[in-house]
Amino acid sequence: MLLAQEAKPVLGVLAQGQVADFVVVLLLGIFIWVLISRARTGRKIPEIKKIAGLEAVDEAIGRATEMGRPVDFIPGIQSIDEPQTLAALGMISHVAKQCARYDTRFLALTCDPLPYAVIEEITRQAYLEEGRPDAFNPDDVRFLSAEQFAFTSSVIGIFERERPAANIMVGSFYAESMILAETGSFQGMIQIGGTANTHQLPFFVAACDYALIGEEIYAASAYLSKEPVLYGTVVGQDWLKMLVWLIILVGSVMATVAPDNTWLKDLLQL
Amino acid sequence: MNLSTNPGIWAQAICILAVYTYLYKDNPIWRFAETTYLGLATAYWFVFYFHNYIVVFVKDNVMQNGEWHYILAIILGLMIFFRYVPSLAWLARYPMSFWVGFGTGYVLGFAPAVWLTQVRTSFIALNSVENVLIVIGILATLTYFFFTIAKENPVVGGIAEVGKWYIMIALGSAFGNTVLYRWNLFLSRANTIIVDWLGVTP
Numbered sequence: 001m002l003l004a005q006e007a008k009p010v011l012g013v014l015a016q017g018q019v020a021d022f023v024v025v026l027l028l029g030i031f032i033w034v035l036i037s038r039a040r041t042g043r044k045i046p047e048i049k050k051i052a053g054l055e056a057v058d059e060a061i062g063r064a065t066e067m068g069r070p071v072d073f074i075p076g077i078q079s080i081d082e083p084q085t086l087a088a089l090g091m092i093s094h095v096a097k098q099c100a101r102y103d104t105r106f107l108a109l110t111c112d113p114l115p116y117a118v119i120e121e122i123t124r125q126a127y128l129e130e131g132r133p134d135a136f137n138p139d140d141v142r143f144l145s146a147e148q149f150a151f152t153s154s155v156i157g158i159f160e161r162e163r164p165a166a167n168i169m170v171g172s173f174y175a176e177s178m179i180l181a182e183t184g185s186f187q188g189m190i191q192i193g194g195t196a197n198t199h200q201l202p203f204f205v206a207a208c209d210y211a212l213i214g215e216e217i218y219a220a221s222a223y224l225s226k227e228p229v230l231y232g233t234v235v236g237q238d239w240l241k242m243l244v245w246l247i248i249l250v251g252s253v254m255a256t257v258a259p260d261n262t263w264l265k266d267l268l269q270l
Numbered sequence: 271m272n273l274s275t276n277p278g279i280w281a282q283a284i285c286i287l288a289v290y291t292y293l294y295k296d297n298p299i300w301r302f303a304e305t306t307y308l309g310l311a312t313a314y315w316f317v318f319y320f321h322n323y324i325v326v327f328v329k330d331n332v333m334q335n336g337e338w339h340y341i342l343a344i345i346l347g348l349m350i351f352f353r354y355v356p357s358l359a360w361l362a363r364y365p366m367s368f369w370v371g372f373g374t375g376y377v378l379g380f381a382p383a384v385w386l387t388q389v390r391t392s393f394i395a396l397n398s399v400e401n402v403l404i405v406i407g408i409l410a411t412l413t414y415f416f417f418t419i420a421k422e423n424p425v426v427g428g429i430a431e432v433g434k435w436y437i438m439i440a441l442g443s444a445f446g447n448t449v450l451y452r453w454n455l456f457l458s459r460a461n462t463i464i465v466d467w468l469g470v471t472p
Contacts, residue, residue: 245409
């Protein structure tokens with residue numbers, strides 16, 4: 001008869017099967033801390049390579065400025081606890097600042113009340129930092145609806161009536177992605193779409209002028225702000241990706257030449 | 271043809287046609303459909319949240335079961351309305367930062383388990399063409415997302431280019447799949463109009 005053995009917590013706190021998870025998070029934290037410290041003390045850290053979709057953000061704002069039409073930003077349809085929404089918030093500050101600088105109307109359209117409140121704060125701050133607090137219009141940051149397709153239909157209405165020249169969609173998108181991107185494309189907007197939801201990426205690639213694929217949206221705020229401290233977080237993530245790359249290569253070679261030797265696999269499920 | 275007498279089917283059919291008028295151009299019928307939908311959705315979710323969260327927490331959890339700690343959540347939730355009082359607007363940042371902190375902690379706590387499983391299952395024996403292609407795809411795609419290694423480096427650039435091809439093939443496949451699904455949705459709406467509403471039977 002087999003008796004279930006009670007799993008003992010590791011070091012008294014970590015459940016069995018979560019040690020590797022903890023080590024990974026710790027390692028990522030150390031990488032980021034080291035790189036941020038280096039950046040803060042003025043030492044050199046690696047540069048981020050050119051990302052076409054992010055290079056195009058200023059181009060899109062410039063085009064909207066020339067045409068005298070608004071720039072709109074949609075931070076996905078999920079709440080503020082979603083990492084992709086947080087990545088979008090990092091971009092909004094830059095876009096709002098550029099719009100304030102060039103006196104271009106900035107529209108932010110949200111599907112969740114929490115990002116709405118945060119975006120209003122970020123936008124207000126961006127206008128203040130650019131010395132244009134008077135130009136900030138709270139009515140241009142809008143919460144439309146928490147219902148996915150009511151939000152979508154409302155955005156289409158705004159596209160029709162307010163005719164933005166540039167449409168930036170970065171965040172967590174679902175079935176509305178194609179409808180929004182297609183409407184924007186139909187109206188001749190310059191469009192930048194980015195999401196880490198792989199099932200929606202094809203639509204942004206097909207209908208937007210520039211697409212930010214997956215991870216690229218997480219590098220956005222560092223890339224746009226050119227802030228060395230933020231660069232540190234991206235470089236830290238990169239180091240972890242390189243380590244994972246190496247682990248997969250070693251794991252595959254081991255699975256080929258010594259299939260019975262599973263120590264690496266076991267290590268990752270500690 | 272046997273026109274439906276069901277008011278629900280009539281409402282569905284009118285709404286579908288009103289939305290489809292947008293295919294011609296922006297027009298008052300479409301705007302009516304858009305604003306009606308927006309208003310209905312707002313009212314629906316307000317009532318839904320009121321009965322499923324506010325009433326449940328206040329009446330059942332706090333008043334009936336005496337779970338007073340829920341009051342903290344209610345207070346935190348109400349603090350967001352301080353944003354309408356300029357002198358106390360800073361208080362509205364607390365519920366927001368709490369929620370951001372929760373989200374970040376949750377992701378850091380649970381995401382590694384998901385992708386460490388992906389890493390483990392990527393240890394594939396290189397003993398068939400299919401397996402070799404899978405491992406090359408994983409490594410090349412991962413290389414595409416290295417942000418700090420210059421793609422000018424011919425080795426890294428070449429591997430990243432292979433990764434880009436893998437990504438595009440995957441996205442193309444997903445696109446085709448979803449186009450078929452959307453076509454299916456359209457057929458379903460057409461079925462509502464032609465069969466359920468107009469009563470035309472094939």
